[in-house]
Amino acid sequence: MSGTIEVKELVKRFGGLTALDGVGFSAEPGQVLGIIGVNGAGKTTLMNCICGIYRPDSGSIRVAGVDVTGRSPHEIAHQGVGRTFQIPRVFGRMSLVDNLLVPVLDRKLPDRQLLEQAESVLEQMRLIDLRHNHADELSGGQQKLLEMARMLMPDPKVVMLDEPFAGVHPQLCRFMIEQIESMRDGGKTVLLISHDLTSIYRLSNTVIAMNQGKVIASGGVEDIRSNQQVIEAYLGD
Numbered sequence: 001m002s003g004t005i006e007v008k009e010l011v012k013r014f015g016g017l018t019a020l021d022g023v024g025f026s027a028e029p030g031q032v033l034g035i036i037g038v039n040g041a042g043k044t045t046l047m048n049c050i051c052g053i054y055r056p057d058s059g060s061i062r063v064a065g066v067d068v069t070g071r072s073p074h075e076i077a078h079q080g081v082g083r084t085f086q087i088p089r090v091f092g093r094m095s096l097v098d099n100l101l102v103p104v105l106d107r108k109l110p111d112r113q114l115l116e117q118a119e120s121v122l123e124q125m126r127l128i129d130l131r132h133n134h135a136d137e138l139s140g141g142q143q144k145l146l147e148m149a150r151m152l153m154p155d156p157k158v159v160m161l162d163e164p165f166a167g168v169h170p171q172l173c174r175f176m177i178e179q180i181e182s183m184r185d186g187g188k189t190v191l192l193i194s195h196d197l198t199s200i201y202r203l204s205n206t207v208i209a210m211n212q213g214k215v216i217a218s219g220g221v222e223d224i225r226s227n228q229q230v231i232e233a234y235l236g237d
């Protein structure tokens with residue numbers, strides 16, 4: 001139960017637009033749930049509702065059995081949910097180490113221990129040599145790695161990655177895929193949004209396909225690959 005996430009009948013409207021129209025799914029620790037769909041399907045809105053940036057109009061979100069619907073981003077992070085953003089949101093004028101310390105500021109742990117932890121995560125992400133640089137000196141791909149590192153600092157149970165591979169060199173993509181595999185194999189519940197279907201199909205245990213705010217198909221990779229509605233949503237009929 002530790003990182004199980006259960007979303008039911010989630011609705012989010014922006015004025016007259018229904019961005020999420022009854023979305024539901026569940027995902028388990030040690031598994032990757034791939035989330036696919038054309039531009040504007042509602043994928044990022046779904047993550048924004050789960051992490052508390054948006055308050056859903058109705059429906060529910062449970063993490064490890066706890067109802068977190070409508071709670072603040074801070075409370076939801078404390079419940080063990082971490083994420084990265086489609087466009088990286090690093091603290092540009094802070095060092096990499098300081099970027100990593102932000103999500104653990106309120107943890108009652110000795111500074112030395114937090115610093116060691118930050119350095120170990122930066123080492124894992126191959127950013128250790130840049131640890132005293134400002135985040136805005138990093139390339140776009142490196143900023144994506146830094147966001148992943150910052151997400152991992154509080155050791156979240158659920159991790160949500162929004163387009164981690166977009167605009168990233170294939171070599172770095174391979175490294176990111178390995179990192180995601182190690183999050184999954186370490187027992188985290190991974191939600192992965194990507195337009196890179198090859199990576200989605202390689203990593204995911206289950207995939208949901210979204211279109212116009214709805215889940216139009218869900219299942220194993222093979223089911224989704226051959227699903228007529230998914231093919232039509234991507235290619236037109």
Ligand SMILES: Nc1ncnc2c1ncn2[C@@H]1O[C@H](COP(=O)(O)OP(=O)(O)OP(=O)(O)O)[C@@H](O)[C@H]1O
Binds near residue numbers: 043
């Ligand atoms: N803050 C907002 N205010 C108004 N409309 C919004 C807002 N956020 C998202 N939307 C709308 O909700 C719909 C879903 O957007 P969302 O960003 O979730 O799509 P997406 O599936 O992540 O697309 P992409 O693949 O392009 O990132 C779009 O029509 C978008 O314009």
Ligand SMILES: [Mg+2]
Binds near residue numbers: 044162
């Ligand atoms: Mg998006």
